[in-house]
Amino acid sequence: MQRSLILCLLMLVLATITAKAQFNDTTNYHLIFNGSGTANRAPEGNTYLLNNALRFEVKKKSVSLNATNSWVYGKSNGSVTNNDYSAAIDFNLYKAIPHAYYWGLANYNTSFSLKINNQLLAGAGIAYSILDRPNAYLNVSDGILYDLSDINTSDTTREVYNTYRNSLRLQFHFVIKDLITIDSGNFWQPSLLRSNDHIIRTTFGLGFKVTNWLALNSSFAYNKITRTKAENTLLTYGLKLEKYF
Structure with a gap:
Protein backbone atom coordinates (compact mmCIF):
# COMPACT_ATOMS: atom_id res chain seq x y z
CA MET A 1 0.00 0.00 0.00
CA GLN A 2 2.85 2.39 0.81
CA ARG A 3 4.29 1.88 -2.69
CA SER A 4 0.90 2.69 -4.22
CA LEU A 5 0.64 5.86 -2.15
CA ILE A 6 4.12 6.98 -3.19
CA LEU A 7 3.35 6.22 -6.85
CA CYS A 8 0.14 8.27 -6.75
CA LEU A 9 1.89 11.20 -5.11
CA LEU A 10 4.59 11.10 -7.79
CA MET A 11 1.90 11.03 -10.49
CA LEU A 12 0.28 14.13 -9.00
CA VAL A 13 3.57 16.01 -8.76
CA LEU A 14 4.57 15.11 -12.33
CA ALA A 15 1.15 16.11 -13.66
CA THR A 16 1.36 19.45 -11.90
CA ILE A 17 4.87 20.13 -13.24
CA THR A 18 3.81 19.12 -16.76
CA ALA A 19 0.77 21.38 -16.62
CA LYS A 20 2.87 24.34 -15.57
CA ALA A 21 5.30 23.69 -18.38
CA GLN A 22 2.69 23.35 -21.12
CA PHE A 23 0.21 26.12 -20.32
CA ASN A 24 0.86 29.71 -21.37
CA ASP A 25 0.53 33.00 -19.51
CA THR A 26 -3.26 33.12 -19.98
CA THR A 27 -3.66 30.04 -17.80
CA ASN A 28 -5.44 30.39 -14.46
CA TYR A 29 -4.13 28.57 -11.39
CA HIS A 30 -6.27 27.83 -8.35
CA LEU A 31 -5.04 26.33 -5.06
CA ILE A 32 -7.58 25.21 -2.43
CA PHE A 33 -7.06 23.76 1.06
CA ASN A 34 -9.92 22.54 3.23
CA GLY A 35 -9.12 21.81 6.86
CA SER A 36 -12.02 20.63 8.99
CA GLY A 37 -13.00 18.23 11.76
CA THR A 38 -15.18 17.41 14.72
CA ALA A 39 -14.46 16.50 18.33
CA ASN A 40 -16.56 15.26 21.23
CA ARG A 41 -15.49 14.76 24.82
CA ALA A 42 -17.87 12.96 27.15
CA PRO A 43 -17.74 10.75 30.26
CA GLU A 44 -18.32 7.71 28.04
CA GLY A 45 -15.26 8.51 25.93
CA ASN A 46 -13.67 10.86 23.43
CA THR A 47 -14.13 10.97 19.65
CA TYR A 48 -12.58 13.12 16.96
CA LEU A 49 -12.44 13.28 13.18
CA LEU A 50 -10.03 15.20 10.93
CA ASN A 51 -10.89 15.85 7.29
CA ASN A 52 -8.25 17.56 5.12
CA ALA A 53 -8.09 18.08 1.37
CA LEU A 54 -5.69 19.89 -0.97
CA ARG A 55 -6.65 20.64 -4.60
CA PHE A 56 -4.67 22.30 -7.36
CA GLU A 57 -6.40 23.41 -10.58
CA VAL A 58 -4.85 24.56 -13.86
CA LYS A 59 -7.29 25.93 -16.42
CA LYS A 60 -7.39 27.71 -19.74
CA LYS A 61 -10.12 28.11 -22.33
CA SER A 62 -9.84 24.69 -23.98
CA VAL A 63 -8.54 22.39 -21.23
CA SER A 64 -8.19 22.05 -17.46
CA LEU A 65 -6.17 19.75 -15.20
CA ASN A 66 -6.92 19.06 -11.54
CA ALA A 67 -4.94 17.23 -8.84
CA THR A 68 -6.53 16.37 -5.49
CA ASN A 69 -5.35 14.74 -2.25
CA SER A 70 -7.65 14.10 0.71
CA TRP A 71 -7.22 12.33 4.05
CA VAL A 72 -9.79 11.53 6.73
CA TYR A 73 -8.62 10.23 10.11
CA GLY A 74 -10.74 9.58 13.18
CA LYS A 75 -10.76 7.78 16.53
CA SER A 76 -13.48 6.86 19.00
CA ASN A 77 -12.60 5.74 22.53
CA GLY A 78 -9.05 5.03 21.42
CA SER A 79 -10.01 2.89 18.41
CA VAL A 80 -9.47 3.98 14.81
CA THR A 81 -12.72 4.62 12.94
CA ASN A 82 -11.36 6.32 9.83
CA ASN A 83 -8.07 6.25 8.00
CA ASP A 84 -9.16 7.08 4.47
CA TYR A 85 -6.88 8.47 1.77
CA SER A 86 -7.68 9.47 -1.81
CA ALA A 87 -5.51 10.86 -4.63
CA ALA A 88 -6.90 11.82 -8.04
CA ILE A 89 -5.91 13.41 -11.33
CA ASP A 90 -8.60 14.48 -13.76
CA PHE A 91 -8.76 16.59 -16.91
CA ASN A 92 -11.49 18.27 -18.95
CA LEU A 93 -11.42 19.06 -22.68
CA TYR A 94 -13.75 21.90 -23.66
CA LYS A 95 -14.03 21.17 -27.38
CA ALA A 96 -17.46 19.56 -27.59
CA ILE A 97 -20.84 21.22 -28.09
CA PRO A 98 -21.48 24.44 -26.11
CA HIS A 99 -21.63 23.87 -22.33
CA ALA A 100 -20.33 20.31 -22.76
CA TYR A 101 -16.89 18.78 -22.34
CA TYR A 102 -15.02 15.48 -22.28
CA TRP A 103 -13.40 14.28 -19.04
CA GLY A 104 -10.81 11.72 -17.97
CA LEU A 105 -9.96 10.46 -14.48
CA ALA A 106 -7.42 8.38 -12.55
CA ASN A 107 -8.23 7.88 -8.85
CA TYR A 108 -6.52 5.89 -6.08
CA ASN A 109 -8.32 5.14 -2.79
CA THR A 110 -7.66 3.32 0.43
CA SER A 111 -10.21 3.37 3.24
CA PHE A 112 -10.28 1.74 6.68
CA SER A 113 -13.94 2.63 7.24
CA LEU A 114 -15.10 1.31 3.84
CA LYS A 115 -12.87 -1.81 4.00
CA ILE A 116 -10.87 -0.83 0.90
CA ASN A 117 -7.23 -1.91 1.02
CA ASN A 118 -6.43 -0.51 -2.42
CA GLN A 119 -8.63 0.73 -5.24
CA LEU A 120 -7.72 2.17 -8.64
CA LEU A 121 -10.42 3.81 -10.79
CA ALA A 122 -9.67 5.08 -14.29
CA GLY A 123 -11.94 6.11 -17.13
CA ALA A 124 -13.49 8.81 -19.30
CA GLY A 125 -16.83 10.28 -20.32
CA ILE A 126 -18.77 13.39 -21.25
CA ALA A 127 -20.39 16.14 -19.15
CA TYR A 128 -22.99 18.81 -19.82
CA SER A 129 -23.62 22.02 -17.84
CA ILE A 130 -27.34 22.76 -17.48
CA LEU A 131 -26.40 26.03 -15.75
CA ASP A 132 -23.01 27.56 -16.46
CA ARG A 133 -22.64 30.96 -14.80
CA PRO A 134 -20.09 32.20 -12.24
CA ASN A 135 -22.69 32.21 -9.45
CA ALA A 136 -24.84 29.25 -10.59
CA TYR A 137 -23.45 25.96 -11.91
CA LEU A 138 -25.37 22.71 -12.45
CA ASN A 139 -23.65 19.86 -14.25
CA VAL A 140 -24.43 16.23 -15.09
CA SER A 141 -21.88 13.76 -16.42
CA ASP A 142 -21.66 10.11 -17.39
CA GLY A 143 -18.86 7.76 -18.38
CA ILE A 144 -17.20 4.37 -17.96
CA LEU A 145 -14.64 3.52 -15.26
CA TYR A 146 -12.35 0.52 -14.88
CA ASP A 147 -12.22 -0.56 -11.21
CA LEU A 148 -9.31 -2.66 -9.86
CA SER A 149 -9.87 -3.25 -6.14
CA ASP A 150 -8.41 -5.08 -3.16
CA ILE A 151 -11.15 -5.17 -0.49
CA ASN A 152 -12.30 -6.96 2.67
CA THR A 153 -15.72 -8.51 2.07
CA SER A 154 -15.78 -9.69 5.72
CA ASP A 155 -13.51 -9.66 8.77
CA THR A 156 -11.76 -12.80 7.50
CA THR A 157 -12.14 -12.60 3.71
CA ARG A 158 -9.98 -10.51 1.41
CA GLU A 159 -10.74 -10.26 -2.30
CA VAL A 160 -8.98 -8.78 -5.32
CA TYR A 161 -11.27 -8.20 -8.29
CA ASN A 162 -11.91 -5.94 -11.26
CA THR A 163 -15.02 -4.64 -12.99
CA TYR A 164 -16.30 -1.90 -15.27
CA ARG A 165 -18.62 0.72 -13.83
CA ASN A 166 -20.97 3.32 -15.21
CA SER A 167 -20.23 6.60 -13.44
CA LEU A 168 -23.13 9.05 -13.21
CA ARG A 169 -22.49 12.38 -11.47
CA LEU A 170 -24.66 15.35 -10.53
CA GLN A 171 -22.74 18.45 -9.39
CA PHE A 172 -23.76 21.97 -8.48
CA HIS A 173 -22.23 25.20 -7.16
CA PHE A 174 -24.18 28.30 -6.13
CA VAL A 175 -22.94 31.65 -4.79
CA ILE A 176 -25.32 33.94 -2.89
CA LYS A 177 -24.39 37.65 -2.79
CA ASP A 178 -20.67 36.78 -2.99
CA LEU A 179 -20.83 35.66 0.66
CA ILE A 180 -22.39 32.19 0.82
CA THR A 181 -21.40 29.18 -1.30
CA ILE A 182 -23.30 25.93 -1.67
CA ASP A 183 -21.55 22.96 -3.28
CA SER A 184 -22.52 19.36 -3.88
CA GLY A 185 -21.19 16.35 -5.78
CA ASN A 186 -23.16 13.11 -6.09
CA PHE A 187 -21.97 9.87 -7.70
CA TRP A 188 -23.72 6.59 -8.51
CA GLN A 189 -21.33 3.98 -9.87
CA PRO A 190 -22.94 0.58 -10.50
CA SER A 191 -20.96 -2.34 -11.90
CA LEU A 192 -21.79 -3.27 -15.49
CA LEU A 193 -21.09 -6.94 -14.66
CA ARG A 194 -22.70 -7.44 -11.22
CA SER A 195 -26.18 -6.16 -10.37
CA ASN A 196 -25.55 -6.09 -6.60
CA ASP A 197 -22.28 -4.13 -6.83
CA HIS A 198 -22.48 -0.36 -6.71
CA ILE A 199 -20.82 2.67 -5.11
CA ILE A 200 -22.68 5.72 -3.81
CA ARG A 201 -20.85 8.93 -2.89
CA THR A 202 -22.43 12.25 -1.98
CA THR A 203 -20.99 15.46 -0.55
CA PHE A 204 -22.59 18.74 0.46
CA GLY A 205 -20.71 21.85 1.53
CA LEU A 206 -21.77 25.22 2.91
CA GLY A 207 -19.30 28.10 3.08
CA PHE A 208 -19.33 31.63 4.47
CA LYS A 209 -16.78 33.96 2.93
CA VAL A 210 -14.64 35.99 5.36
CA THR A 211 -12.03 37.42 2.97
CA ASN A 212 -11.03 36.82 -0.65
CA TRP A 213 -8.93 33.85 0.43
CA LEU A 214 -10.59 32.62 3.65
CA ALA A 215 -14.00 31.07 4.31
CA LEU A 216 -15.72 29.22 7.14
CA ASN A 217 -16.82 25.87 5.82
CA SER A 218 -19.01 22.94 6.87
CA SER A 219 -19.44 19.71 4.95
CA PHE A 220 -21.49 16.52 4.94
CA ALA A 221 -20.39 13.36 3.14
CA TYR A 222 -21.95 9.92 2.74
CA ASN A 223 -20.24 6.91 1.14
CA LYS A 224 -21.48 3.36 0.59
CA ILE A 225 -19.76 0.32 -0.94
CA THR A 226 -22.19 -2.59 -1.35
CA ARG A 227 -19.48 -5.16 -2.09
CA TYR A 237 -16.62 22.06 9.96
CA GLY A 238 -13.53 24.21 9.62
CA LEU A 239 -11.66 26.58 7.29
CA LYS A 240 -11.25 26.86 3.54
CA LEU A 241 -8.18 28.63 2.12
CA GLU A 242 -7.92 29.41 -1.60
CA LYS A 243 -5.65 31.39 -3.86
CA TYR A 244 -5.93 32.34 -7.55
CA PHE A 245 -2.73 33.18 -9.43
Whole structure:
Protein backbone atom coordinates (compact mmCIF):
# COMPACT_ATOMS: atom_id res chain seq x y z
CA MET A 1 0.00 0.00 0.00
CA GLN A 2 2.85 2.39 0.81
CA ARG A 3 4.29 1.88 -2.69
CA SER A 4 0.90 2.69 -4.22
CA LEU A 5 0.64 5.86 -2.15
CA ILE A 6 4.12 6.98 -3.19
CA LEU A 7 3.35 6.22 -6.85
CA CYS A 8 0.14 8.27 -6.75
CA LEU A 9 1.89 11.20 -5.11
CA LEU A 10 4.59 11.10 -7.79
CA MET A 11 1.90 11.03 -10.49
CA LEU A 12 0.28 14.13 -9.00
CA VAL A 13 3.57 16.01 -8.76
CA LEU A 14 4.57 15.11 -12.33
CA ALA A 15 1.15 16.11 -13.66
CA THR A 16 1.36 19.45 -11.90
CA ILE A 17 4.87 20.13 -13.24
CA THR A 18 3.81 19.12 -16.76
CA ALA A 19 0.77 21.38 -16.62
CA LYS A 20 2.87 24.34 -15.57
CA ALA A 21 5.30 23.69 -18.38
CA GLN A 22 2.69 23.35 -21.12
CA PHE A 23 0.21 26.12 -20.32
CA ASN A 24 0.86 29.71 -21.37
CA ASP A 25 0.53 33.00 -19.51
CA THR A 26 -3.26 33.12 -19.98
CA THR A 27 -3.66 30.04 -17.80
CA ASN A 28 -5.44 30.39 -14.46
CA TYR A 29 -4.13 28.57 -11.39
CA HIS A 30 -6.27 27.83 -8.35
CA LEU A 31 -5.04 26.33 -5.06
CA ILE A 32 -7.58 25.21 -2.43
CA PHE A 33 -7.06 23.76 1.06
CA ASN A 34 -9.92 22.54 3.23
CA GLY A 35 -9.12 21.81 6.86
CA SER A 36 -12.02 20.63 8.99
CA GLY A 37 -13.00 18.23 11.76
CA THR A 38 -15.18 17.41 14.72
CA ALA A 39 -14.46 16.50 18.33
CA ASN A 40 -16.56 15.26 21.23
CA ARG A 41 -15.49 14.76 24.82
CA ALA A 42 -17.87 12.96 27.15
CA PRO A 43 -17.74 10.75 30.26
CA GLU A 44 -18.32 7.71 28.04
CA GLY A 45 -15.26 8.51 25.93
CA ASN A 46 -13.67 10.86 23.43
CA THR A 47 -14.13 10.97 19.65
CA TYR A 48 -12.58 13.12 16.96
CA LEU A 49 -12.44 13.28 13.18
CA LEU A 50 -10.03 15.20 10.93
CA ASN A 51 -10.89 15.85 7.29
CA ASN A 52 -8.25 17.56 5.12
CA ALA A 53 -8.09 18.08 1.37
CA LEU A 54 -5.69 19.89 -0.97
CA ARG A 55 -6.65 20.64 -4.60
CA PHE A 56 -4.67 22.30 -7.36
CA GLU A 57 -6.40 23.41 -10.58
CA VAL A 58 -4.85 24.56 -13.86
CA LYS A 59 -7.29 25.93 -16.42
CA LYS A 60 -7.39 27.71 -19.74
CA LYS A 61 -10.12 28.11 -22.33
CA SER A 62 -9.84 24.69 -23.98
CA VAL A 63 -8.54 22.39 -21.23
CA SER A 64 -8.19 22.05 -17.46
CA LEU A 65 -6.17 19.75 -15.20
CA ASN A 66 -6.92 19.06 -11.54
CA ALA A 67 -4.94 17.23 -8.84
CA THR A 68 -6.53 16.37 -5.49
CA ASN A 69 -5.35 14.74 -2.25
CA SER A 70 -7.65 14.10 0.71
CA TRP A 71 -7.22 12.33 4.05
CA VAL A 72 -9.79 11.53 6.73
CA TYR A 73 -8.62 10.23 10.11
CA GLY A 74 -10.74 9.58 13.18
CA LYS A 75 -10.76 7.78 16.53
CA SER A 76 -13.48 6.86 19.00
CA ASN A 77 -12.60 5.74 22.53
CA GLY A 78 -9.05 5.03 21.42
CA SER A 79 -10.01 2.89 18.41
CA VAL A 80 -9.47 3.98 14.81
CA THR A 81 -12.72 4.62 12.94
CA ASN A 82 -11.36 6.32 9.83
CA ASN A 83 -8.07 6.25 8.00
CA ASP A 84 -9.16 7.08 4.47
CA TYR A 85 -6.88 8.47 1.77
CA SER A 86 -7.68 9.47 -1.81
CA ALA A 87 -5.51 10.86 -4.63
CA ALA A 88 -6.90 11.82 -8.04
CA ILE A 89 -5.91 13.41 -11.33
CA ASP A 90 -8.60 14.48 -13.76
CA PHE A 91 -8.76 16.59 -16.91
CA ASN A 92 -11.49 18.27 -18.95
CA LEU A 93 -11.42 19.06 -22.68
CA TYR A 94 -13.75 21.90 -23.66
CA LYS A 95 -14.03 21.17 -27.38
CA ALA A 96 -17.46 19.56 -27.59
CA ILE A 97 -20.84 21.22 -28.09
CA PRO A 98 -21.48 24.44 -26.11
CA HIS A 99 -21.63 23.87 -22.33
CA ALA A 100 -20.33 20.31 -22.76
CA TYR A 101 -16.89 18.78 -22.34
CA TYR A 102 -15.02 15.48 -22.28
CA TRP A 103 -13.40 14.28 -19.04
CA GLY A 104 -10.81 11.72 -17.97
CA LEU A 105 -9.96 10.46 -14.48
CA ALA A 106 -7.42 8.38 -12.55
CA ASN A 107 -8.23 7.88 -8.85
CA TYR A 108 -6.52 5.89 -6.08
CA ASN A 109 -8.32 5.14 -2.79
CA THR A 110 -7.66 3.32 0.43
CA SER A 111 -10.21 3.37 3.24
CA PHE A 112 -10.28 1.74 6.68
CA SER A 113 -13.94 2.63 7.24
CA LEU A 114 -15.10 1.31 3.84
CA LYS A 115 -12.87 -1.81 4.00
CA ILE A 116 -10.87 -0.83 0.90
CA ASN A 117 -7.23 -1.91 1.02
CA ASN A 118 -6.43 -0.51 -2.42
CA GLN A 119 -8.63 0.73 -5.24
CA LEU A 120 -7.72 2.17 -8.64
CA LEU A 121 -10.42 3.81 -10.79
CA ALA A 122 -9.67 5.08 -14.29
CA GLY A 123 -11.94 6.11 -17.13
CA ALA A 124 -13.49 8.81 -19.30
CA GLY A 125 -16.83 10.28 -20.32
CA ILE A 126 -18.77 13.39 -21.25
CA ALA A 127 -20.39 16.14 -19.15
CA TYR A 128 -22.99 18.81 -19.82
CA SER A 129 -23.62 22.02 -17.84
CA ILE A 130 -27.34 22.76 -17.48
CA LEU A 131 -26.40 26.03 -15.75
CA ASP A 132 -23.01 27.56 -16.46
CA ARG A 133 -22.64 30.96 -14.80
CA PRO A 134 -20.09 32.20 -12.24
CA ASN A 135 -22.69 32.21 -9.45
CA ALA A 136 -24.84 29.25 -10.59
CA TYR A 137 -23.45 25.96 -11.91
CA LEU A 138 -25.37 22.71 -12.45
CA ASN A 139 -23.65 19.86 -14.25
CA VAL A 140 -24.43 16.23 -15.09
CA SER A 141 -21.88 13.76 -16.42
CA ASP A 142 -21.66 10.11 -17.39
CA GLY A 143 -18.86 7.76 -18.38
CA ILE A 144 -17.20 4.37 -17.96
CA LEU A 145 -14.64 3.52 -15.26
CA TYR A 146 -12.35 0.52 -14.88
CA ASP A 147 -12.22 -0.56 -11.21
CA LEU A 148 -9.31 -2.66 -9.86
CA SER A 149 -9.87 -3.25 -6.14
CA ASP A 150 -8.41 -5.08 -3.16
CA ILE A 151 -11.15 -5.17 -0.49
CA ASN A 152 -12.30 -6.96 2.67
CA THR A 153 -15.72 -8.51 2.07
CA SER A 154 -15.78 -9.69 5.72
CA ASP A 155 -13.51 -9.66 8.77
CA THR A 156 -11.76 -12.80 7.50
CA THR A 157 -12.14 -12.60 3.71
CA ARG A 158 -9.98 -10.51 1.41
CA GLU A 159 -10.74 -10.26 -2.30
CA VAL A 160 -8.98 -8.78 -5.32
CA TYR A 161 -11.27 -8.20 -8.29
CA ASN A 162 -11.91 -5.94 -11.26
CA THR A 163 -15.02 -4.64 -12.99
CA TYR A 164 -16.30 -1.90 -15.27
CA ARG A 165 -18.62 0.72 -13.83
CA ASN A 166 -20.97 3.32 -15.21
CA SER A 167 -20.23 6.60 -13.44
CA LEU A 168 -23.13 9.05 -13.21
CA ARG A 169 -22.49 12.38 -11.47
CA LEU A 170 -24.66 15.35 -10.53
CA GLN A 171 -22.74 18.45 -9.39
CA PHE A 172 -23.76 21.97 -8.48
CA HIS A 173 -22.23 25.20 -7.16
CA PHE A 174 -24.18 28.30 -6.13
CA VAL A 175 -22.94 31.65 -4.79
CA ILE A 176 -25.32 33.94 -2.89
CA LYS A 177 -24.39 37.65 -2.79
CA ASP A 178 -20.67 36.78 -2.99
CA LEU A 179 -20.83 35.66 0.66
CA ILE A 180 -22.39 32.19 0.82
CA THR A 181 -21.40 29.18 -1.30
CA ILE A 182 -23.30 25.93 -1.67
CA ASP A 183 -21.55 22.96 -3.28
CA SER A 184 -22.52 19.36 -3.88
CA GLY A 185 -21.19 16.35 -5.78
CA ASN A 186 -23.16 13.11 -6.09
CA PHE A 187 -21.97 9.87 -7.70
CA TRP A 188 -23.72 6.59 -8.51
CA GLN A 189 -21.33 3.98 -9.87
CA PRO A 190 -22.94 0.58 -10.50
CA SER A 191 -20.96 -2.34 -11.90
CA LEU A 192 -21.79 -3.27 -15.49
CA LEU A 193 -21.09 -6.94 -14.66
CA ARG A 194 -22.70 -7.44 -11.22
CA SER A 195 -26.18 -6.16 -10.37
CA ASN A 196 -25.55 -6.09 -6.60
CA ASP A 197 -22.28 -4.13 -6.83
CA HIS A 198 -22.48 -0.36 -6.71
CA ILE A 199 -20.82 2.67 -5.11
CA ILE A 200 -22.68 5.72 -3.81
CA ARG A 201 -20.85 8.93 -2.89
CA THR A 202 -22.43 12.25 -1.98
CA THR A 203 -20.99 15.46 -0.55
CA PHE A 204 -22.59 18.74 0.46
CA GLY A 205 -20.71 21.85 1.53
CA LEU A 206 -21.77 25.22 2.91
CA GLY A 207 -19.30 28.10 3.08
CA PHE A 208 -19.33 31.63 4.47
CA LYS A 209 -16.78 33.96 2.93
CA VAL A 210 -14.64 35.99 5.36
CA THR A 211 -12.03 37.42 2.97
CA ASN A 212 -11.03 36.82 -0.65
CA TRP A 213 -8.93 33.85 0.43
CA LEU A 214 -10.59 32.62 3.65
CA ALA A 215 -14.00 31.07 4.31
CA LEU A 216 -15.72 29.22 7.14
CA ASN A 217 -16.82 25.87 5.82
CA SER A 218 -19.01 22.94 6.87
CA SER A 219 -19.44 19.71 4.95
CA PHE A 220 -21.49 16.52 4.94
CA ALA A 221 -20.39 13.36 3.14
CA TYR A 222 -21.95 9.92 2.74
CA ASN A 223 -20.24 6.91 1.14
CA LYS A 224 -21.48 3.36 0.59
CA ILE A 225 -19.76 0.32 -0.94
CA THR A 226 -22.19 -2.59 -1.35
CA ARG A 227 -19.48 -5.16 -2.09
CA THR A 228 -17.85 -4.60 1.32
CA LYS A 229 -21.23 -3.94 3.03
CA ALA A 230 -19.67 -0.76 4.48
CA GLU A 231 -20.76 2.87 4.65
CA ASN A 232 -19.75 6.04 6.46
CA THR A 233 -21.22 9.44 7.22
CA LEU A 234 -18.94 12.42 7.86
CA LEU A 235 -20.00 15.80 9.24
CA THR A 236 -17.20 18.32 9.70
CA TYR A 237 -16.62 22.06 9.96
CA GLY A 238 -13.53 24.21 9.62
CA LEU A 239 -11.66 26.58 7.29
CA LYS A 240 -11.25 26.86 3.54
CA LEU A 241 -8.18 28.63 2.12
CA GLU A 242 -7.92 29.41 -1.60
CA LYS A 243 -5.65 31.39 -3.86
CA TYR A 244 -5.93 32.34 -7.55
CA PHE A 245 -2.73 33.18 -9.43
